[in-house]
Each structure stands twice: as C-alpha cells, then as structure tokens.
Amino acid sequence: MMGxxxxxxxxxxxxxFTQLVRxxxxxxxxxxxxxxxxxxxxxxxxxxxxxxxxxxxxQDQGDFSRSILASLKNSEYFDIVASVATPAELNRLIExxxxxxxxxxxxxxxxxxxRRETPQILVEADASDPAATGPALSAxxxxxxxxxxxxxxxxxxxxGISKSPFxxxxxxxxxxxxxxxxxxxxxxxxxILTMTLVMMTALAMTREVERGTMETLLATPLRPIEVMVxxxxxxxxxxxxxxxxxxxxxxxxxxxxxxxxxxxxxxxLFLFIVGSLSLGFLVSTxxxxxxxxxxxxxxxxxxxxxxxxxxxxxxxxxxxxxxLGSLLPVTYMLRVVRGAMLKGVGIGESIExxxxxxxxxxIVATLAIRAYRxxxx
Amino acid sequence: MTLAIDVSGLNKSxxxxxxxxxxxxxxxxxxxxxxxxxxxxxxxxxxRMLCGLLTPDSGRGTVLGLDFPSEAAAIKLQTGYMTQxxxxxxxxxxxxxxxxxxxxxxxxxxxxxxxxxxxKLGLQNRRKQLAGQLxxxxxxxxxxxxxxxxxxxxxxxxxPTAGVDPQARRDFWDEIHALSDTGITVLVSTHxxxxxxxxxxxxxxxxxxxxxRGTADELIRQSSLVTYEAGGPRAxxxxxxxxxxxxxxxxxxxxxxxxxxxxxxxxxxKAIEPFRHEPWRWVEVEPSLEDVFIHLMRTQSASGxxxxx
Numbered sequence: 092m093m094g095x096x097x098x099x100x101x102x103x104x105x106x107x108f109t110q111l112v113r114x115x116x117x118x119x120x121x122x123x124x125x126x127x128x129x130x131x132x133x134x135x136x137x138x139x140x141x142x143x144x145x146x147x148x149x150q151d152q153g154d155f156s157r158s159i160l161a162s163l164k165n166s167e168y169f170d171i172v173a174s175v176a177t178p179a180e181l182n183r184l185i186e187x188x189x190x191x192x193x194x195x196x197x198x199x200x201x202x203x204x205x206r207r208e209t210p211q212i213l214v215e216a217d218a219s220d221p222a223a224t225g226p227a228l229s230a231x232x233x234x235x236x237x238x239x240x241x242x243x244x245x246x247x248x249x250x251g252i253s254k255s256p257f258x259x260x261x262x263x264x265x266x267x268x269x270x271x272x273x274x275x276x277x278x279x280x281x282x283i284l285t286m287t288l289v290m291m292t293a294l295a296m297t298r299e300v301e302r303g304t305m306e307t308l309l310a311t312p313l314r315p316i317e318v319m320v321x322x323x324x325x326x327x328x329x330x331x332x333x334x335x336x337x338x339x340x341x342x343x344x345x346x347x348x349x350x351x352x353x354x355x356x357x358x359x360l361f362l363f364i365v366g367s368l369s370l371g372f373l374v375s376t377x378x379x380x381x382x383x384x385x386x387x388x389x390x391x392x393x394x395x396x397x398x399x400x401x402x403x404x405x406x407x408x409x410x411x412x413x414x415l416g417s418l419l420p421v422t423y424m425l426r427v428v429r430g431a432m433l434k435g436v437g438i439g440e441s442i443e444x445x446x447x448x449x450x451x452x453x454i455v456a457t458l459a460i461r462a463y464r465x466x467x468x
Numbered sequence: 469m470t471l472a473i474d475v476s477g478l479n480k481s482x483x484x485x486x487x488x489x490x491x492x493x494x495x496x497x498x499x500x501x502x503x504x505x506x507x508x509x510x511x512x513x514x515x516r517m518l519c520g521l522l523t524p525d526s527g528r529g530t531v532l533g534l535d536f537p538s539e540a541a542a543i544k545l546q547t548g549y550m551t552q553x554x555x556x557x558x559x560x561x562x563x564x565x566x567x568x569x570x571x572x573x574x575x576x577x578x579x580x581x582x583x584x585x586x587x588k589l590g591l592q593n594r595r596k597q598l599a600g601q602l603x604x605x606x607x608x609x610x611x612x613x614x615x616x617x618x619x620x621x622x623x624x625x626x627x628p629t630a631g632v633d634p635q636a637r638r639d640f641w642d643e644i645h646a647l648s649d650t651g652i653t654v655l656v657s658t659h660x661x662x663x664x665x666x667x668x669x670x671x672x673x674x675x676x677x678x679x680x681r682g683t684a685d686e687l688i689r690q691s692s693l694v695t696y697e698a699g700g701p702r703a704x705x706x707x708x709x710x711x712x713x714x715x716x717x718x719x720x721x722x723x724x725x726x727x728x729x730x731x732x733x734x735x736x737x738k739a740i741e742p743f744r745h746e747p748w749r750w751v752e753v754e755p756s757l758e759d760v761f762i763h764l765m766r767t768q769s770a771s772g773x774x775x776x777x
Contacts (some may be wrong), residue, residue: 096574098571098574099570099571099572102571102572103566103572105568105571106557106560106564106568109564110557110559110560113559114559155611257544302555302557302558303551303553303554303555304555304556304557305553305555306521306549306555307551307556307569307614309521310520310521310544310547310549311544311569311572311573312545312572312573312574322603333751366484375726383762401758466520466521466522466523466524466604467516467521468522468523
C-alpha cells in the first residue's frame with residue numbers, strides 16, 4: 092500500500108553518514124585496514140625472499156662444480172642445507188617441502204666445460220609459491236655468466252666470452268603457470284574490499300538491534316529496501332575511496348602497471364562493492380549479535396582468501412576447491428582486476444566474470460531484503 | 469463513547485510459553501490508561517502487538533478505527549511508540565535524532581517541526597548535543613518528543629519513567645496529560661503506584677491474563693479488601709506475630725505503621741483482636757492501590773496453582 096519513498100531512503104542515508112563520520116573506529120577501518128594490509132601483504136610477498144633452502148646432488152668431482160656452489164651461496168638466494176648422494180633422495184626433499192630448490196650437477200660437468208660441450212645444470216624449483224622462487228630463479232639465469240669467471244683462465248679464458256660455458260635448466264614443479272608477484276597486489280583490491288566492506292555492513296543491523304534502536308526503526312513506516320539502500324549507499328562511497336586508495340598505493344609503492352581495461356575494472360568494482368555490501372547486510376539480518384556477525388564474516392573471509400586464486404593459483408587447486416572457489420565473488424573480481432590491470436582486457440573479454448558478479452549481487456541483495464524482519468517476532 | 473482501541477482474543481506465545489493469553493482490551497479515546505502488572509506479565513508484548521512490532525498469534529478488532537491486525541501498517545503511521553529502553557541514536561545529536569524521525573515519517577515543514585519540538589522540550593540551546601550525553605530524564609523527554617513528532621492519535625509508552633527522578637517524572641506526566649487534553653489516547657505501562665493513580669483508568673495484567681480493569685477507585689472497591697492500620701510505638705514489629713494468621717492475607721509495614729489486609733472482615737478482626745490494646749491503635753483505612761495489586765496477584769497465582777493441580 093505504501094510506495095517506495097526517496098525521502099525515507101535519504102533519511103536513513105544521511106543518518107548513516109552522520110554516524111559514520113562520527114565513529115572514529117570506522118575511520119580507522121576505512122583508511123587503516125587497506126594501508127596496513129597492503130603493506131603487510133604487499134611487502135611480505137614482494138620482498139625478495141632470500142636464503143631459500145636448497146639441496147644439491149653433485150656427481151661431478153671437478154673444481155668447477157665447487158665454484159658454482161660457492162657462487163650460489165654468494166648470491167644469498169640459496170642456502171645449501173643438504174648435499175645428497177642419489178636422485179631419489181633429492182626428489183624426496185623437494186617433494187616433502189623441506190627444500191625449495193633441488194640442484195643437480197651431472198657427473199662429467201667439469202670435463203664438459205673444458206671440452207666446450209656446454210653441459211647442463213638441472214634446477215628443480217618448488218614453484219607452488221611463485222613469488223618466493225621468482226627472484227631466486229632470475230638470479231640463476233645470470234649464473235653461467237660469472238660463476239666460473241675466475242676458473243676459466245689461460246687456455247680456457249676464451250670460453251667465457253664466446254658463449255656460456257654451461258647452461259642452467261630450470262624445471263618448475265607444482266605450478267608451471269609461474270605467476271609473478273604483480274598478481275598479488277591487484278588481488279589485494281578484491282580481498283581488502285571483501286574484508287572491510289563485509290565486516291562493516293555485517294554490523295549495520297546487528298548494531299541497531301543491540302543498541303535497541305531497531306525498535307524505533309521498526310515502529311516507523313520504513314520499508315526493508317529503504318533501510319538497505321539508505322544504509323549501504325554511504326558504504327559504496329567508502330568502497331570507492333578504498334579501491335582508489337589501494338590502486339593508487341599499488342601504483343606508487345609497488346609500481347604495478349595499469350595496462351588499460353578501465354571500463355571492466357570500474358564496472359567490476361562497482362558490482363563487487365555492492366555485492367559485498369549486500370552480503371554484509373544479509374549477515375547482519377541473520378546474525379543475532381555483533382559477535383555472531385563477526386564470526387560469520389570471518390567464516391566468509393577464509394575461503395575468499397584461500398580458494399579464490401588470491402594466494403594459490405586457481406588452476407592448481409583440486410577440483411572440489413575450484414567448485415567452492417567458483418561460488419565466491421572474490422574469484423571473479425580477481426580475474427577482472429588482474430585482467431584489467433595486467434593484460435588490459437575490456438568488458439567484452441571479462442563478460443563472464445562480470446556477469447557472475449552481477450548475479451551474485453542480485454541474489455544476495457534479494458536474500459537480504461527477504462531476511463530483513465519487519466517485526467520483532 | 470468512542471473507542472481508540474477495541475481488540476479481543478489477543479494471544480501471543482514464544483515457543484511453548486504463552487505470554488499474552490486471550491486478552492480483550494477497550495480503551496476510550498482521549499483516555500490515559502495505566503497498564504500494570506509484574507515483570508514478565510505480558511505488558512511489553514501487548515504494546516508491541518498493538519503497534520505492529522509483533523504479529524499476534526490470534527486476536528482481532530479495531531485500533532483507531534482501522535482493522536487490527538490487517539491494517540497494521542496504517543495503524544503504525546498514527547501511533548507513537550516509546551520503548552522501555554532509550555532507543556534513539558546516542559551518537560546523533562538531539563536535533564539530528566528528531567530530524568531523522570521527521571524524515572522517515574515524510575513530515576512536511578521539517579525544520580519548523582523540529583524547532584517546535586526543541587522549543588517545547590526547552591532544548592534549543594543543546595540541540596547540537598549528542599543524545600547519549602543526556603541524563604535519564606532528558607532522554608525520556610526527548611524520546612517522548614520523537615514519539616509524538618508525527619502527531620499520532622495513539623501513544624503507547626512502555627515504562628517511560630523507569631529510573632527517572634521524581635521531578636522529571638512529574639514533568640513527564642504533566643506532558644502526558646497535556647497530550648491527552650488534545651485528544652490523544654495514551655496506554656502507558658508502569659510499576660509506580662503514584663503514576664497508576666494519575667491515569668484515568670487502569671488495566672492489570674498478570675501472567676498474560678488481563679485480570680482487572682477500571683478506575684483506581686473501582687479497583688479498590690472491587691477488591692473487597694479490608695485494611696486495618698496499626699499505629700503506635702514500632703507497630704511495624706507486629707508484622708511477625710500477625711503474618712500467616714487465618715484471615716490475614718497481607719501484612720505490610722508503612723514506616724512505623726503497619727497495614728493488615730484480608731477479604732474476610734470477621735476473620736481479619738478476629739486475628740488482630742489479641743493486639744487491639746495499648747500502646748497500639750487500630751483504625752480501618754481504605755486499602756492502597758498497591759495492596760489491591762498484590763492481593764490480585766496473590767489470589768490469581770493461588771487460583772492458577774489450584775487450576776494446574
């Protein structure tokens with residue numbers, strides 16, 4: 092019998108905005124969480140990891156292999172923690188994760204160098220954490236150029252100049268995709284927005300219930316959708332501020348490129364922000380108190396971080412985990428944001444992910460409005 | 469006589485617990501009705517059902533001439549509800565709270581209405597103060613101003629003066645009477661006897677049953693309670709000797725005096741006979757409203773027990 096009222100929506104909206112501005116803790120959440128997380132995640136993952144545990148299998152008795160081990164150590168990327176006698180042993184160490192690299196120097200290595208046969212060194216890398224192995228592997232590429240500089244003297248001196256005295260063959264195990272650390276920072280846009288937006292709105296209704304103001308709201312002619320739109324709109328602005336902040340910092344502090352793809356990025360962000368806020372609102376209508384709301388939010392954060400492809404390559408996960416991951420909006424947002432920033436893809440190429448985000452938003456918003464109780468029953 | 473509220477067969481259960489039991493309530497337009505009863509007797513639940521915050525399990529009738537409960541949304545628009553606990557926003561200013569309420573009711577002349585309300589409250593100078601910083605009495609007055617901002621025809625007040633000092637309570641009741649003079653119907657729950665006496669009539673609810681209805685005088689008369697007051701040096705000490713004697717239902721000290729009540733005059737007089745001598749002086753007095761309510765509560769729970777048995 093009553094139509095939707097813009098004035099009532101505006102009433103809730105401006106009330107929320109005033110409360111938001113007055114709440115210092117929320118300020119801290121809006122500005123502080125993105126910065127702290129970006130620094131923590133960004134640097135923790137971007138810092139060149141050094142002193143990675145390495146096992147070696149040296150079948151060569153010559154001097155050159157010793158020089159190579161020495162220069163590996165000097166690079167500071169590799170800590171030789173084990174020297175094994177058989178390939179099986181080497182394999183076991185990398186398989187159970189006790190070393191990040193397994194290096195094999197073949198039996199006739201020194202002789203091969205002398206005979207200009209360009210012998211090969213095999214480096215097997217546990218690339219399941221590509222950000223960890225990446226810098227070490229690029230250091231390896233330089234190895235042939237300088238490792239034997241001091242050894243190749245006299246008649247052998249020519250060898251180092253004309254061509255590499257030996258080759259390094261790198262075999263990535265567990266993650267042939269080998270994603271770079273640029274993947275992480277754009278991914279943070281999606282995960283940080285998930286955490287802050289879901290958490291902030293998860294408290295939106297439970298706070299009203301706990302403070303007793305829900306009774307006032309219910310006694311007025313306000314309708315569920317008016318309350319929802321009024322409550323969520325200020326947080327859309329918050330989400331935009333946060334996204335801008337994160338993208339700006341990603342550029343300034345981590346030098347993440349922006350390959351184009353603005354249209355897909357902005358559309359994706361909008362859908363994702365509204366979807367996450369609606370989810371928070373849904374949580375807050377279901378949760379009985381603020382503690383429950385927080386617990387439910389965390390229950391959602393964990394898979395969002397672990398199964399979305401943020402920390403682990405999506406295709407590297409087992410099938411069941413991929414199915415679960417496909418239910419999470421973060422998964423699609425990650426694809427949109429990485430595609431847009433790193434590959435410069437537009438709306439057309441991201442249409443599947445964008446459609447998934449739109450669908451998520453619609454379903455969750457509908458559920459939230461239906462779950463909103465208009466009485467205290 | 470026009471009825472503002474005329475509902476019957478009102479029921480509400482939470483789980484297995486029947487909180488409101490077949491309540492019928494008629495309230496005359498423009499009257500102030502006191503809603504009394506012990507804690508947990510169903511007062512708040514009844515008020516919430518009347519203003520649409522809770523859906524009754526059954527029950528029908530009219531509220532403000534509108535069908536109850538099917539036109540709950542329309543009833544809501546003309547009803548002001550004040551909750552037991554302060555339920556405005558403590559982190560908004562006095563003015564912002566009033567403006568918010570005015571806007572959700574889509575009221576015209578928003579600023580004028582808020583200004584008027586502030587002026588009536590005498591809070592123009594403190595309009596920018598956060599509502600959370602107000603004292604208990606001021607919070608209640610602000611809540612009343614918010615509940616009446618949309619000029620409701622019916623006002624439901626749930627223990628509005630709990631924990632408020634006597635002066636603030638008196639001011640509050642002056643306002644309620646002023647509102648009633650303009651034709652607003654008020655249903656107000658309270659535990660205070662002096663407030664009950666300020667109401668035009670009283671409804672008494674116990675364990676979900678509405679067990680008494682009428683003016684204060686009517687209730688006292690209906691109770692057929694006989695009360696004697698013992699005066700003299702520390703008459704209150706007689707309490708121990710009289711307690712539990714046949715014919716004596718209640719013994720309650722009033723300062724140095726003692727009230728002894730029962731429904732059977734002959735038995736009561738027989739019970740106090742041994743003490744009717746110096747230094748004590750006995751006079752028959754009119755039972756207080758409190759005596760009546762305690763009597764009502766006891767007889768009702770006794771019959772409840774016998775019914776259950």
